[in-house]
Amino acid sequence: MNKKLILGITGIFTASLLFSCNSNNKTQQTADTTTHDEHEAHDHSNHDHSAHTEAPTTMLKEVSKTLPDFTFYQLKSGIKVSKSDISKDKNNIFVLFDPGCSHCQQEAIALEKNIARLKDVNIYYVSMNDPALILGFFDNFAPKLSKLDNVEILVDKNQEFIQKIHVPNQFPANYVYGADGQLKAHWEGDKNINEAIAEFHK
Template structure:
């Protein structure tokens, strides 16, 4: 009986550990453009790397990393950038005007809302901001979270 309980505990621990890892392939998702239209995997522009960034407008780390992304935009111009937030639509333009003026109007940057709160259980981020760089075929190339992620991602994007 003790062996069975121990085996169950080990199995649960392994299962929990595996489920806490970021997805190595781009998961299925549906987020929403600021105009309310749905955006899913089928809408991704093909042939480029894809950077997904979960951010919160009130998060200081997100503010710094978004500012850094805007400052180093030239390194990311050939990457599809999808910035996802659970914030209300009215605050999002204020965020970009304050911390990354013009970034949200770049041709390869799309701001999306996670209205159904599916990003966290689907992508399993550890903290804000969380950044996922996927290849054009949907394979995870790099995951970063918190401060300093944009600098580290810039090195991988150029490869």
């Protein structure tokens, strides 16, 4: 393979990583696409089509002030996780992320370095991506973080996050809900890790 081709591929790969941290492309395609070819571009290999025969057409532009009912699925077991499974005695942090997003990777790495400071909260990582990509994300960037008892990795098979909680403009998008299910804090994109952890405990 010649040097120009290698550089070209590297440039495209780098650009795609940077672009993926902006969620507009992904969520807009999810919301506005109903043609067969475009719908097939979304990975369907691991979930049931009966729950959604076409892409969702409603997205929540404002952050839900109260944690709504939802159904996500544990990455490894496939077990359903709903609002009733969420802790009622501590803050619950939801992190909507894209495995290819460099900012998401940086945040996960930083959180793993601060594991000792995360004991008093629950963290739910949520992604609409292919489970294999999600698994690779944690294997590569935060293997210890993903194994904590208070951290769950969830797959959003039916794009419920953007329909019921919020459509962010940037990844990662962090949402801190209190034990009472009320929104305490929210931010998108980069944030100093010390400031982020302080918000987790707000």
